[in-house]
Every structure is written in structure tokens, then in C-alpha cells.
Amino acid sequence: MLTVSDLTFSYNNQKKFSFPSFSCAERETLLILGNSGTGKTTFLHLLALLLQPESGSIQINNQEFAHLSPREATKMRAIHLGIIYQKSHFVSSLSVLDNLLLANYLADKNQSKEQAIKLAKSLGFYELLDKKTTLLSGGEQQRVSIARALMNNPEVILADEPTSNLDDENCEKVINLLENQSKNIGASLVIVTHDQRLKDKFSNKIILN
Amino acid sequence: MLLKISWKNILNKKLNSFLCVLLMTLGIAIISLLLLLGKQLQDKFAKNISGIDMVVGAKGSPLQLILSSVYQIDNPTGNVFLSDVQEIAQNPLVKEMIPLSMGDNYQSYRIVGTNKKYFEHFKAQFATGVMFKQDLEAVLGAQVALNTGLKVGDTFSSSHGLDAEGEVHGETKYKVAGVLEFNNSVIDNLVLTSLNSVWNIHEHKEAEHTEEEHKAHEAEEADMPKREITSALIKFRSPMGLMSMPRNINQNSKLQAALPSIEVNRLFELLGIGIDGLQILAAVIILISGISVFVSLYNSLKERKYEMALMLSMGASRTRLFLMLLLEGVLLALFGFVAGVVLSRVGIVLISNQLNKKFHFDVNQMNLQTGEIYLFVGALAIGILAAALPSINIYRLNISRTLAEE
Structure with missing residues (x-):
């Protein structure tokens, strides 16, 4: 259960953001829609504990996360959050499998090869596990980043424009996978996007402007 | 895992890594060879001289x-x-x-x-x-x-x-x-x-x-x-x-x-000029190897900036990543050192064969010299320094901005 209230943030004095409050229960999906410049990415980075809000609160299962030190934030992020970035980036020298295991390793958890294989099978890239990530197509990369976000069984999954680079068919597939996988592990899913194709798919949504 | 990433990164840029190792190898081999030859010649000369006034x-x-x-x-x-x-x-x-x-x-x-x-x-x-x-x-x-x-x-x-x-x-x-x-x-x-x-x-x-x-x-x-x-x-x-x-x-x-002692000292002084010159040359080559490690890492870090921000966001501490990058420099220096020492031994065998044919003068000591331990420390220090200079930027990396920009 993710509960966010009254977050504000400013990069400098001129531009202040204040974001709407919301809550998102386990196995639920929340869509945050907004055009460029409305602070979508800032909002996501606040939720991802990459930026620190000036005021407001972020609670996951009633634990406060909004005002942690950078070190604690890093640790909490690794344990409780799974993040899918707009562009799929990987450690380019490692194979797909190692990129998945890296999520475990960096969160100081046991490297679970079974988990990686299970996710790869259900997301349909099992045969790509030994390949370098640079050899994958855009859709394949996106599926690998979803798997990576799920590696540590997080309570909240944040997705930043997960579909913007994908065609309609892949868009549909990726969103379904995201939803199903989040439900499987009992996580709340927050999707931040400007992709209008997703607008009608979810009832639970916030529009930034 | 860190070691694996370092290792994979080295493999990923084969040519760059090869150049770094090659330069290090050459420098180390020359110095090591000079150390070995100098020591053995001195040993031989000293042994034959002993007792003859x-x-x-x-x-x-x-x-x-x-x-x-x-x-x-x-x-x-x-x-x-x-x-x-x-x-x-x-x-x-x-x-x-x-x-x-x-x-x-x-x-x-x-x-x-x-x-x-x-x-x-x-x-x-x-x-x-x-x-x-x-x-x-x-x-x-x-x-x-x-x-x-x-x-x-x-x-x-x-x-x-x-x-x-x-x-x-x-x-x-x-x-x-x-x-x-x-x-x-x-x-x-x-x-x-x-x-x-x-x-x-x-x-x-x-x-x-x-x-x-x-x-x-x-x-x-x-x-x-x-x-x-x-x-x-x-x-x-x-x-x-x-x-x-x-x-x-x-x-x-x-x-x-x-007097043998005086003449041999004179001989070594004459040889010494040549040996010193070669040693300086070798030291310069090692230094260039350090610079090439530096340039290679510096360039790859620009490309890998997002990668670093990503790993930081996934829970890696900056120190951990810094150590990982250091490890790349250390590994390159290490390979260079080992290859250099091996190469110097091969050189000694070849030189020994030549000397043996010409002067019936046999040099065949293969043990690690004390000088080579200093050389090892020096090579490692250069590897660490060359890797540390560009890697220190990892402490200044703004995760949010880097992730947002690309």
C-alpha cells in the first residue's frame, strides 16, 4: 500500500511543483498522466526516492520514506521499490542474466538464479538470458527491465513511460505483463506516462497539468 | 560480482585493454630484464673476482x-x-x-x-x-x-x-x-x-x-x-x-x-649509464601505460555514466562503484606485471643462449628479484592512480539528473 500526500519540490525559486495526493493499494494500478513539462519525471523521482521532497509524505505500508538520508534512501529503494526507466539501460558488459542478478546483488540479497529464470520464462525472453543486452530489440529490452524491477519482489513498482518507445502491439503486451506481474507478487503499480493509449485502460488515474 | 563486472568491462573493450596491458608489459619486462641481467652479471663478476687482489x-x-x-x-x-x-x-x-x-x-x-x-x-x-x-x-x-x-x-x-x-x-x-x-x-x-x-x-x-x-x-x-x-x-x-x-x-x-675491484667498478659505471637510460625509458613506458588506462577509463566512464547512475539507483553505494572501477585499473596493471615478468624471463633465456654461444657466459636466474617487488607495488600504484582519477567523478554524479536526461 503506497500512500502519498502533499508532495512539493522545487529545483529553484521560480519553478515550484506541488503534486496531488493519492494512494494505491496492493495489486492495484495507478496511472499518472501528464504532458511534457508537467513534472512527471520529477514526481516519479520523488516517489523513487531519487529526489527529496521539500514537504509532504511518502508511505509504503505505513513506513515513512520521504525524508531519509541519501544512504538510507538508496537502501530502502533497493529493497522496497522496483523501477522501470523510460529508456532501458543496462550494464552493457554483462549478459541479460547477470543484469537481473545485479539487482539482487546491489540490494545485498542472495542472487536468485531461479527467480531470474522464472521471470524470463513468464516474460518470454528465456532464450535471451545469455545474450548481451545491447543485442536485444526495444521490446525485449523493456521486458528485461520489467524483470529486473521484479527481481527483489518489491512492494511498489514505478514505471516511467514504459510504453513510449513501443508500437501498439508491444505497448499492449508490456502493459499486460506489467499488470500481471505486479499482481503476482502483490505489489502496487504506478505508471507515469504521457502515452494517451493507456488513458482508457485504467480507471485509477491522476492527471498532472 | 564486482570483480565479474570489472572483468567483463575489460573484455568489452578488448583493444583498449590490450593496449594498456601491452604498454605495462613492455615497461615491466624491460626493467625486470635489466634487474635480472644486472644482478646476474654482478653476481658472476663478483664471484669470479673474489679472492683475486x-x-x-x-x-x-x-x-x-x-x-x-x-x-x-x-x-x-x-x-x-x-x-x-x-x-x-x-x-x-x-x-x-x-x-x-x-x-x-x-x-x-x-x-x-x-x-x-x-x-x-x-x-x-x-x-x-x-x-x-x-x-x-x-x-x-x-x-x-x-x-x-x-x-x-x-x-x-x-x-x-x-x-x-x-x-x-x-x-x-x-x-x-x-x-x-x-x-x-x-x-x-x-x-x-x-x-x-x-x-x-x-x-x-x-x-x-x-x-x-x-x-x-x-x-x-x-x-x-x-x-x-x-x-x-x-x-x-x-x-x-x-x-x-x-x-x-x-x-x-x-x-x-x-686491480679487479677497481676495473669492475669502472666497467659497471660505464654499463650503468646505459642501464639507467633504459630504465628511464621503461619507466616512461609504464607511465604511458598508466595514462592509457586513465584515458580508456575516462572515455568509457562518459559512456557509462547512465550505467553508473542506474547501479546507484539500484542500491550500489558510490564507494562500491568506485572500488569496482579501481579494480579495472588494478586488473590491467596486474596482467601487465605478470606478462612483463614472464616476458623478461623469456628474454633472459634468449639472452642467455646468445651469451652462452658468444662468451660462454650463462645467466639463468629466474627467481623473483626484490627489485621486482618494488616494481609490482609501483605498477599497482600506477594502475590504481590512473583508475582513481577519472573514477572519483562517481562521487559527484547526480543520479536523478543523469537518469532523467537520457
Whole structure:
């Protein structure tokens, strides 16, 4: 259960953001829609504990996360959050499998090869596990980043424009996978996007402007 | 996992890594080779010198006299009368005089006429056979026996001069009386015989010379007891001898006295300039290797900025990533060092073969030198420094901005 209230943030004095409050229960999906410049990415980075809000609160299962030190934030992020970035980036020298295991390793958890294989099978890239990530197509990369976000069984999954680079068919597939996988592990899913194709798919949504 | 990432990164940029390692290897190999060679030459020179305080021989270059008489590498300066040398040996300061007479060779191994004291000086042990007793009996150094295949009881003809191409004294043959054990000194590469044998061979030889020469020779025959030798090694009873005798001999006689310790030091000073120059060159190469590690990491870090931000966002601490990048530099330096040391050993074997052919001078120590431990520390420090400089940026990386920008 993710509960966010009254977050504000400013990069400098001129531009202040204040974001709407919301809550998102386990196995639920929340869509945050907004055009460029409305602070979508800032909002996501606040939720991802990459930026620190000036005021407001972020609670996951009633634990406060909004005002942690950078070190604690890093640790909490690794344990409780799974993040899918707009562009799929990987450690380019490692194979797909190692990129998945890296999520475990960096969160100081046991490297679970079974988990990686299970996710790869259900997301349909099992045969790509030994390949370098640079050899994958855009859709394949996106599926690998979803798997990576799920590696540590997080309570909240944040997705930043997960579909913007994908065609309609892949868009549909990726969103379904995201939803199903989040439900499987009992996580709340927050999707931040400007992709209008997703607008009608979810009832639970916030529009930034 | 960190090690794996470092390793994969190195493999990922094969050419860059190869260049870094190659430069490091070259630098290390050159320095290591110089260390090995320098040490072994010094060891050899020091071992052969030990106990010999002074060498007397014909006038000429003192260094040449030392090289020819002590190390058996250069040509002798000429001959001197045994009687003159014996006169010097009468001096109460002289403890021992070892006469040496050379001029012939067998398959380019020098045949040296001397006496029992020369064996005692080197503490030579017989592997087989016994000391020469009669004329034209010879004792072989271990290396000579090994390379020529001669055994006790075999006979061989010597050739004139110090090169294998010299005229062969065909009609008189030496007989092998004994073979020495390895002594790790010049004696390994010598054929030793009595002074008389050397004299006899040349009398036989002169007998066939043309008549004019023969007449000239007859004049010499008149003072037959004036036997000639090439040089003599002198040991003193006390250091006092060093003070007075060499100057006295050089000023008041036809002979030349040279002190091995001084000449060898001079030789090493001359060599030292070359060695120093090469070492500086090698140090520069190592430094360039460090710079190439730096440039390679710096460039790849620009490309991998997002990767780093990603890993930071996934829970990696900055220090952990910094160490990972350091590890890349350390690994490259490590490979360079190991490859360099191996290469230097290969170089030593090749050089040793060459030296062995030319000078019968064998260098074969393969142990890790103490200098190489410093070299190891130095290489590692350069690797760490070269990696640390660009990697320090990891502490300034703004995760949110980097992730948002791309």
C-alpha cells in the first residue's frame, strides 16, 4: 500500500511543483498522466526516492520514506521499490542474466538464479538470458527491465513511460505483463506516462497539468 | 560480482585493454630484464673476482687485462716472462701467484695453462677423472664437457687463437684427464691444462714454421728458461699490498698491474649509464601505460555514466562503484606485471643462449628479484592512480539528473 500526500519540490525559486495526493493499494494500478513539462519525471523521482521532497509524505505500508538520508534512501529503494526507466539501460558488459542478478546483488540479497529464470520464462525472453543486452530489440529490452524491477519482489513498482518507445502491439503486451506481474507478487503499480493509449485502460488515474 | 563486472568491462573493450596491458608489459619486462641481467652479471663478476687482489700481465688496457684474465672474455694484452712475474711473487706481501697462459681453444672454449692453485682458488671439485699430471693432459670445465660431449680418456686437438676458426694443431692431441663439477664460475667454460702443455704445443708448432722464422726463433731458444705466460692472478697477504705493489709494478717494470675491484667498478659505471637510460625509458613506458588506462577509463566512464547512475539507483553505494572501477585499473596493471615478468624471463633465456654461444657466459636466474617487488607495488600504484582519477567523478554524479536526461 503506497500512500502519498502533499508532495512539493522545487529545483529553484521560480519553478515550484506541488503534486496531488493519492494512494494505491496492493495489486492495484495507478496511472499518472501528464504532458511534457508537467513534472512527471520529477514526481516519479520523488516517489523513487531519487529526489527529496521539500514537504509532504511518502508511505509504503505505513513506513515513512520521504525524508531519509541519501544512504538510507538508496537502501530502502533497493529493497522496497522496483523501477522501470523510460529508456532501458543496462550494464552493457554483462549478459541479460547477470543484469537481473545485479539487482539482487546491489540490494545485498542472495542472487536468485531461479527467480531470474522464472521471470524470463513468464516474460518470454528465456532464450535471451545469455545474450548481451545491447543485442536485444526495444521490446525485449523493456521486458528485461520489467524483470529486473521484479527481481527483489518489491512492494511498489514505478514505471516511467514504459510504453513510449513501443508500437501498439508491444505497448499492449508490456502493459499486460506489467499488470500481471505486479499482481503476482502483490505489489502496487504506478505508471507515469504521457502515452494517451493507456488513458482508457485504467480507471485509477491522476492527471498532472 | 564486482570483480565479474570489472572483468567483463575489460573484455568489452578488448583493444583498449590490450593496449594498456601491452604498454605495462613492455615497461615491466624491460626493467625486470635489466634487474635480472644486472644482478646476474654482478653476481658472476663478483664471484669470479673474489679472492683475486691483483692481476699482472703485459702493458695495455687494465680493463682488458682483467676481462681476459679473470673473466676470460676479452683478448689478452700480450705475453710476459714468467721470471718477471716470479720476481714479483717473491715479495713478502704476496700470498699466492697463479700463472695463466692462454692462446689456444677447443671449439672456442679457451685452453688455459695453469697450476693446481687455480683449481684451489675456485674450490673446483672433480666430477670424474683426476687432475692432469703429464703434459697434454687436460681437465674440462663442466659446461665444456656438457657442450662438447668429451669424456675422460677422449682426445682432442686444440686450435690456435681464441676463436673456433683458428688453425688446428692437428698433430698433437690433448687427452682428457678429468671433468669438473659445475662451479658457477668461469672455470665451467675452460679447458685447463699445465703450463708445460701450452708451451709444448707451441714449440711443436713452431718447429714446422719456415726457416727464417726458425732462425729468429733460435735466438730466443738461447734463453730457454725465459718461459712466457699471459698473466698471473695475485693474492695478497694483507691489504697493504694493494697500497704499494700496483703502483710499484706499473712504474718500475715492463709489467702492468691491475686491480679487479677497481676495473669492475669502472666497467659497471660505464654499463650503468646505459642501464639507467633504459630504465628511464621503461619507466616512461609504464607511465604511458598508466595514462592509457586513465584515458580508456575516462572515455568509457562518459559512456557509462547512465550505467553508473542506474547501479546507484539500484542500491550500489558510490564507494562500491568506485572500488569496482579501481579494480579495472588494478586488473590491467596486474596482467601487465605478470606478462612483463614472464616476458623478461623469456628474454633472459634468449639472452642467455646468445651469451652462452658468444662468451660462454650463462645467466639463468629466474627467481623473483626484490627489485621486482618494488616494481609490482609501483605498477599497482600506477594502475590504481590512473583508475582513481577519472573514477572519483562517481562521487559527484547526480543520479536523478543523469537518469532523467537520457
